Amino acid sequence: xxxxxxxxxxxxxxxxxxxxxxxxxxxxxxxxxxxxxxxxxxxxxxxxxxxxxxxxxxxxxxxxxxxxxxxxxxxxxxxxxxxxxxxxxxxxxxxxxxxxxxxxxxxxxxxxxxxxxxxxxxxxxxxxxxxxxxxxxxxxxxxxxxxxxxxxxxxxxxxxxxxxxxxxxxxxxxxxxxxxxxxxxxxxxxxxxxxxxxxxxxxxxxxxxxxxxxxxxxxxxxxxxxxxxxxxxxxxxxxxxxxxxxxxxxxxxxxxxxxxxxxxxxxxxxxxxxxxxxxxxxxxxxxxxxxxxxxxxxxxxxxxxxxxxxxxxxxxxxxxxxxxxxxxxxxxxxxxxxxxxxxxxxxxxxxxxxxxxxxxxxxxxxxxxxxxxxxxxxxxxxxxxxxxxxxxxxxxxxxxxxxxxxxxxxxxxxxxxxxxxxxxxxxxxxxxxxxxxxxxxxxxxxxxxxxxxxxxxxxxxxxxxxxxxxxxxxxxxxxxxxxxxxxxxxxxxxxxxxxxxxxxxxxxxxxxxxxxxxxxxxxxxxxxxxxxxxxxxxxxxxxxxxxxxxxxxxxxxxxxxxxxxxxxxxxxxxxxxxxxxxxxxxxxxxxxxx
Amino acid sequence: xxxxxxxxxxxxxxxxxxxxxxxxxxxxxxxxxxxxxxxxxxxxxxxxxxxxxxxxxxxxxxxxxxxxxxxxxxxxxxxxxxxxxxxxxxxxxxxxxxxxxxxxxxxxxxxxxxxxxxxx
Numbered sequence: 001x002x003x004x005x006x007x008x009x010x011x012x013x014x015x016x017x018x019x020x021x022x023x024x025x026x027x028x029x030x031x032x033x034x035x036x037x038x039x040x041x042x043x044x045x046x047x048x049x050x051x052x053x054x055x056x057x058x059x060x061x062x063x064x065x066x067x068x069x070x071x072x073x074x075x076x077x078x079x080x081x082x083x084x085x086x087x088x089x090x091x092x093x094x095x096x097x098x099x100x101x102x103x104x105x106x107x108x109x110x111x112x113x114x115x116x117x118x119x120x121x122x123x124x125x126x127x128x129x130x131x132x133x134x135x136x137x138x139x140x141x142x143x144x145x146x147x148x149x150x151x152x153x154x155x156x157x158x159x160x161x162x163x164x165x166x167x168x169x170x171x172x173x174x175x176x177x178x179x180x181x182x183x184x185x186x187x188x189x190x191x192x193x194x195x196x197x198x199x200x201x202x203x204x205x206x207x208x209x210x211x212x213x214x215x216x217x218x219x220x221x222x223x224x225x226x227x228x229x230x231x232x233x234x235x236x237x238x239x240x241x242x243x244x245x246x247x248x249x250x251x252x253x254x255x256x257x258x259x260x261x262x263x264x265x266x267x268x269x270x271x272x273x274x275x276x277x278x279x280x281x282x283x284x285x286x287x288x289x290x291x292x293x294x295x296x297x298x299x300x301x302x303x304x305x306x307x308x309x310x311x312x313x314x315x316x317x318x319x320x321x322x323x324x325x326x327x328x329x330x331x332x333x334x335x336x337x338x339x340x341x342x343x344x345x346x347x348x349x350x351x352x353x354x355x356x357x358x359x360x361x362x363x364x365x366x367x368x369x370x371x372x373x374x375x376x377x378x379x380x381x382x383x384x385x386x387x388x389x390x391x392x393x394x395x396x397x398x399x400x401x402x403x404x405x406x407x408x409x410x411x412x413x414x415x416x417x418x419x420x421x422x423x424x425x426x427x428x429x430x431x432x433x434x435x436x437x438x439x440x441x442x443x444x445x446x447x448x449x450x451x452x453x454x455x456x457x458x459x460x461x462x463x464x465x466x467x468x469x470x471x472x473x474x475x476x477x478x479x480x481x482x483x484x485x486x487x488x489x490x491x492x493x494x495x496x497x498x499x500x501x502x503x504x505x506x507x508x509x510x511x512x513x514x515x516x517x518x519x520x521x522x523x524x525x526x527x528x529x530x531x532x533x534x535x536x537x538x539x540x541x542x543x544x545x546x547x548x549x550x551x552x553x554x555x556x557x558x559x560x561x562x563x564x565x566x567x568x569x570x571x572x573x574x575x576x577x578x579x580x581x582x583x584x585x586x587x588x589x590x591x592x593x594x
Numbered sequence: 595x596x597x598x599x600x601x602x603x604x605x606x607x608x609x610x611x612x613x614x615x616x617x618x619x620x621x622x623x624x625x626x627x628x629x630x631x632x633x634x635x636x637x638x639x640x641x642x643x644x645x646x647x648x649x650x651x652x653x654x655x656x657x658x659x660x661x662x663x664x665x666x667x668x669x670x671x672x673x674x675x676x677x678x679x680x681x682x683x684x685x686x687x688x689x690x691x692x693x694x695x696x697x698x699x700x701x702x703x704x705x706x707x708x709x710x711x712x713x714x
Contacts, residue, residue, distance in 0.1 A: 104650065184647055188656075497676065572676060579679060
């Protein structure tokens with residue numbers, strides 16, 4: 001680049017010669033140079049602005065383009081890593097205590113129709129009616145040729161049916177995948193499992209929701225995809241449950257009962273090993289709930305073990321005796337005056353037989369004397385009795401994890417008077433479920449600790465707070481054993497298993513008040529083996545009646561007790577209980593406490 | 595010096611771009627394989643679920659009771675009874691195998707005594 005000098009010598013000399021100011025020339029040159037520089041700078045700046053402008057336009061176009069793509073495309077998660085949880089995202093299984101499947105899922109198909117796409121509706125309707133005998137051809141044809149665009153034909157079809165429908169070859173008949181709940185064991189443990197149905201339904205999927213039992217109680221857990229491979233483990237034992245159902249079903253038919261229930265519970269963990277309610281149903285084909293207007297207990301859906309609120313009669317006497325001993329009012333051999341009838345206002349309490357003038361507390365339980373227990377209740381008093389039963393959990397619905405159990409609210413007297421206390425002492429005037437009774441007997445059997453019955457598998461004993469002293473529980477346990485060896489439950493003698501228990505026969509209440517003369521609820525509540533109790537078994541028969549020794553008999557000693565004995569005989573070996581020779585009672589050693 | 599730096603930088607940019615390109619495709623390939631594997635696992639799990647359900651269905655107590663009754667004359671299965679519990683010491687030891695005697699030699703005490711007397 002050639003620099004033009006600011007003061008060119010030729011022009012300066014020339015100007016000086018002419019007498020002009022040479023500085024003007026310099027100024028002029030400086031001005032020109034500045035103009036030149038300005039023009040260059042301007043050009044450069046404009047160029048930069050252009051580049052910057054293009055850059056911004058490009059960036060803007062990129063952003064707008066990306067936004068446009070995002071707005072018009074289907075959203076999807078950016079995939080940074082492949083996660084595995086999507087695989088097992090189905091309803092979790094339910095298994096028994098040994099991991100055997102009680103409920104699982106099965107992939108099947110639903111069948112729906114789009115009549116607009118149908119080619120030959122008449123032939124399709126005819127063939128469908130042949131494949132599914134419960135469908136009506138004319139109704140189908142009406143639907144196919146009407147205005148409907150879409151209709152469900154079948155919610156669940158088998159693979160064979162699917163193939164048959166496929167063979168019709170009509171493009172208007174379509175299949176959607178369905179996941180259905182399968183109960184492979186049929187009616188075994190039906191009342192615990194409950195059942196499942198479809199919630200929201202779409203063509204490509206339908207949600208499976210629990211409608212009863214543990215399926216409903218643990219619906220959130222079972223539906224959580226995170227738990228897809230972690231089955232819900234129940235405390236039930238499939239083998240024991242099936243055996244119990246079979247024995248109870250046979251017993252119910254032999255004793256001409258219209259319903260029956262049995263509960264087998266571990267006394268230390270509160271685990272329900274088996275709970276049966278008859279009549280039962282198949283959860284795969286869950287029947288519709290009964291319409292209103294009749295007794296709900298007629299329906300097979302009714303779970304007698306946790307919903308059936310009954311007066312359970314003399315089985316309650318042991319609680320009275322145990323409390324009286326616990327409070328130190330009496331001992332097992334204290335003699336009580338039982339002369340009757342015991343009058344209280346207009347009410348009088350009688351015994352089934354006349355047992356003489358006086359019995360010890362132990363004999364009152366053995367012979368099941370109402371008057372004797374009423375006398376004990378008078379000593380205890382209404383308030384303390386109420387508190388004791390509350391501690392045993394008799395005043396609230398049981399916490400067992402079956403949805404229906406919340407409906408098992410015990411019926412209590414409005415005013416817990418002294419007369420109420422006397423009748424409650426022998427199990428009248430208070431209505432509870434058999435599950436309450438099982439929990440109460442478990443407290444006696446485990447040495448006096450409160451037990452919450454549960455259908456979930458537990459790891460080890462779940463002893464709650466103490467409700468009675470170990471000595472009182474021990475005395476009650478021995479009394480229960482003597483009921484079987486000496487008293488009303490002689491049919492419950494099972495060699496090797498030392499069953500101890502108490503019978504209870506209560507008249508059934510009429511729906512409009514009063515009691516039936518010839519309908520009873522017969523209950524046998526037992527613990528075994530009584531020298532070191534491990535299980536509680538409660539058997540209840542609804543309206544049993546059997547002819548024995550030429551007489552019609554309804555009492556629990558003749559009806560529920562033999563059924564319970566048969567059940568112990570069948571179930572105890574399955575539980576791995578080895579028959580034992582009963583250790584002799586050590587009469588000369590007495591437990592004392594200071 | 596400066597131009598060398600520029601060249602190295604340009605080469606580094608090329609290299610990194612190529613590496614990123616390759617990594618991108620490798621990742622996509624692995625993801626595709628994983629998805630295929632997961633589909634396979636899912637299918638296997640569905641099959642496993644069906645097999646488990648079938649196993650449970652075939653082993654349902656009602657069916658087993660029916661089969662036990664049906665085959666009673668050959669199997670003679672009955673429910674477990676309390677008196678069937680045994681103790682370990684009631685189980686007999688297996689009999690010791692009998693010694694096989696081959697090439698037996700007749701030995702008699704009389705002969706031995708008589709022979710013995712004959713010896714010096």
